Amino acid sequence: MAFATLHCVDELQQAIENEQTDALIVIGHFAHIENTQLSEAIRAAQGTDQRVGKETLLISANGVPGNRMVVAPTGPLNRDYDDVRQVFDAAHKAAKIAQDAGARHPVILLNGVNVEDERYQQAFLAAYLGFCQALYQPLEAREHHGDDEIEPTRDVTLVGALDAEWAMAIEAGKRVARDLAGTEPExxxxxxxxxxxxxxxxxxxxxxxxxxxxxxxxxxxxxxxxxxxxxxxxxxxxxxxxxxxxxxxxxxxxxxxxxxxxxxxxxxxxxxxxxxxxxxxxxxxxxxxxxxxxxxxxxxxxxxxxxxxxxxxxxxxxxxxxxxxxxxxxxxxxxxxxxxxxxxxxxxxxxxxxxxxxxxxxxxxxxxxxxxxxxxxxxxxxxxxxxxxxxxxxxxxxxxxxxxxxxxxxxxxxxxxxxxxxxxxxxxxxxxxxxxxxxxxxxxxxxxxxxxxxxxxxxxxxxxxxxxxxxxxxxxxxxxxxxxxxxxxxxxxxxxxxxxxxxxxxxxxxxxxx
Missing domain, CATH: 3.40.630.10 (Zn peptidases)
Known part of the structure; x- marks a missing residue:
């Protein structure tokens, strides 16, 4: 039963220095960009495409894994009705774009998500679970095509404090649930x-x-x-x-x-x-x-x-x-x-x-x-x-x-x-x-x-x-x-x-x- 193995690091630079990583997914609200290096690439992309920071898009960016960055906006996170599902949804959209672009070892970074806020204290977990939900393929499809063919992304690196064993245990349970629920009746x-x-x-x-x-x-x-x-x-x-x-x-x-x-x-x-x-x-x-x-x-x-x-x-x-x-x-x-x-x-x-x-x-x-x-x-x-x-x-x-x-x-x-x-x-x-x-x-x-x-x-x-x-x-x-x-x-x-x-x-x- 394969799904993306989670690795956690404290700093983005640790992920960049890993030669295996091949894309960067940035999730958050882009009214302000916390990382100076990333802000230059995102601002430059916004100069030619006004959708950047408003829609989930892949852009070229030097100095990040694979020289490719997926900018995945959550929208504002401070309104009465905002919640951590916006992080989940952004990761969900970004995962498929990164995989379709050829990434197999992406990195996830949160931007402007206040994990001290009670609503977002599980934002790192939500990002990982949203990522895995998007890349999950049905049991019958895996049995027919083979896991490696249709679920090629094997690991993901998260910049942030998250217990990887705990997160992967939840995903293991969710994968069993999806298999049993979604598989055809015969x-x-x-x-x-x-x-x-x-x-x-x-x-x-x-x-x-x-x-x-x-x-x-x-x-x-x-x-x-x-x-x-x-x-x-x-x-x-x-x-x-x-x-x-x-x-x-x-x-x-x-x-x-x-x-x-x-x-x-x-x-x-x-x-x-x-x-x-x-x-x-x-x-x-x-x-x-x-x-x-x-x-x-x-x-x-x-x-x-x-x-x-x-x-x-x-x-x-x-x-x-x-x-x-x-x-x-x-x-x-x-x-x-x-x-x-x-x-x-x-x-x-x-x-x-x-x-x-x-x-x-x-x-x-x-x-x-x-x-x-x-x-x-x-x-x-x-x-x-x-x-x-x-x-x-x-x-x-x-x-x-x-x-x-x-x-x-x-x-x-x-x-x-x-x-x-x-x-x-x-x-x-x-x-x-x-x-x-x-x-x-x-x-x-x-x-x-x-x-x-x-x-x-x-x-x-x-x-x-x-x-x-x-x-x-x-x-x-x-x-x-x-x-x-x-x-x-x-x-x-x-x-x-x-x-x-x-x-x-x-x-x-x-x-x-x-």
Whole structure:
């Protein structure tokens, strides 16, 4: 798994003296140029091209690596709404220009970015992650063309104080997340998703367990098994549950994840029509992000954490054995669920995973924090735009867990917004008869349903048995539902957009920051 190796130096001159370096990328606001040597080259270029300092451009400059400089403006960084993503975006644009120009060992320098400002204290990390995001190529393309052919940039030198091991651990996790989320549905069908995880965590401290016996799935994960029922007859599409476990040597708390891994979502019997099925191979972005975060954990091996993740890798196929609306299915927790719409399948897959994790957390002496991570609702994308939606339960709210994630996301350039669960959400998912305890969903699109990304969290609380661990219980458990439907791919383009790996950076910042 190759990506640009990071080297850090204190001064630009150290990078210039390295004979391997072959381009200089200058990122920042160019109202003032801090380096005198560079200012002369940039001013000279501005004399013939007024776009220099306003757009990302390559210019010729003597005395810098390769005699080529990419000037990558961020725009002003002092307005109310400015944030570190401007550095990420500038690095993203510059990386491709430098690589296309032939650079293989570029240098990154920040200009006019005040890293003492809280908003930009992670600017160096943002520059590196933006650089790597731009140069990432999909797994299928790497397998077909070869890494060296389509990802030729092998290292980058950063002028600034950054822990390279920490930065590359985050990028390793993001790369796993992008691979798993973005790969087409046959290459990343459930058994091959599991195979990728085995390979990604080979020779690490993470234990990988795969449950793929369908009878066992029906018994232990009955809601997930129902979603995958129509796929069982096709061996390469058969569902599985992938469990990832990391045990720190001196654990202070336990973090647990349920990841939605719908490798392809046809909508099931409530078929997606009108072109809305395209891009649904990315409906595994939540599971991908969970695996990505665990990869970062594996790279850093923190002593203070136990991390347990369960991923439901399932294809929501259509066929004679497909589950349908109106079925009543008893989940792992014993709750009876009436199916409202088969296209609301992701919450069913996560329900039993979360129920298993809830049992473990309740039996553990360690403080536990639980998450579901999913590309769950169009409503989250509509309500929050390109931001991750966080929906905490009562104990998480009292702990200010969502606020802590929000704060980490702001500083590290992986932003989220908080949505609160309300009584209306819990009323919405109540069973309507004595036959059922819960309704999985209404039968309309989430994007046109009031509180369309909040009420699924209420369903998950009920179906997983977390309603017995609220603020009124003897064993309260903090839980945050994370919906990345708006933040999971660049530009909101679910068919062609590059996966962003949200919220790997945010989670890493909160739990692993160094």
């Amino acid at each position: 290459r990343m069908a459930p058994p091959r998703f599991a195979e990728y995880c085995r390979n990604a965590f080979a020779h690490t401290a993470v234990k990988v367990t795969v449950i793929d016996d369908f009878q066992q799935l029906e018994h232990e994960y009955p809601l997930a098994a129902a979603v995958g029922r129509a796929s069982v007859s096709v061996e390469r599409h058969r569902p599985c549950v992938i469990r990832l476990e990391y045990k720190g040597s001196q654990p202070e708390r336990q973090v647990m994840f349920a990841g939605k891994g719908i490798v392809y979502d046809t909508g099931g019997a409530d078929l997606k029509v009108g072109g809305h099925m395209a891009g649904m191979s990315r409906d595994k972005g939540g599971a991908a992000a969970v695996a990505g975060f665990v990869k970062t954990v594996a790279e850093l091996e923190p002593a203070h954490l136990h991390v347990i993740a369960e991923i439901g890798a399932v294809r929501n196929s259509i066929g004679s054995d497909a589950f349908v609306a109106d079925e009543i299915i008893t989940g792992h927790s014993g709750k009876r669920v009436r199916i409202g719409n088969t296209d609301a399948e992701g919450r069913l897959v996560m329900a039993d995973l979360l129920s298993h994790l809830r049992e473990e957390a309740a039996a553990s002496d360690l403080p536990s924090e639980l998450y579901t991570v999913a590309t769950l609702t169009g409503h989250a994308a509509l309500a929050k735009g390109p931001y991750t939606a966080l929906v905490p339960n009562g104990p998480a709210r009292r702990q200010q867990l969502a606020q802590q994630l929000f704060d980490a996301g702001e500083v590290y350039g992986d932003p989220a917004e908080i949505s609160w669960s309300r009584r209306e959400d819990f009323d919405f998912v109540k069973g309507h008869t004595l036959c059922d305890d819960l309704l999985s969903s209404n039968n309309g699109p989430s994007a046109t349903t009031a509180r369309g990304h909040q009420f699924p969290m209420a369903f998950l609380v009920g179906v997983a048995g977390l309603d017995a661990h609220g603020i009124d219980s003897d064993k309260p458990l903090s839980y945050v539902h994370v919906d990345i439907a708006g933040s999971g791919v660049e530009g909101g383009d679910w068919q062609h957009g590059k996966p962003t790996a949200a919220p790997v950076t945010c989670l890493s910042a909160h739990y692993l920051k160094r």
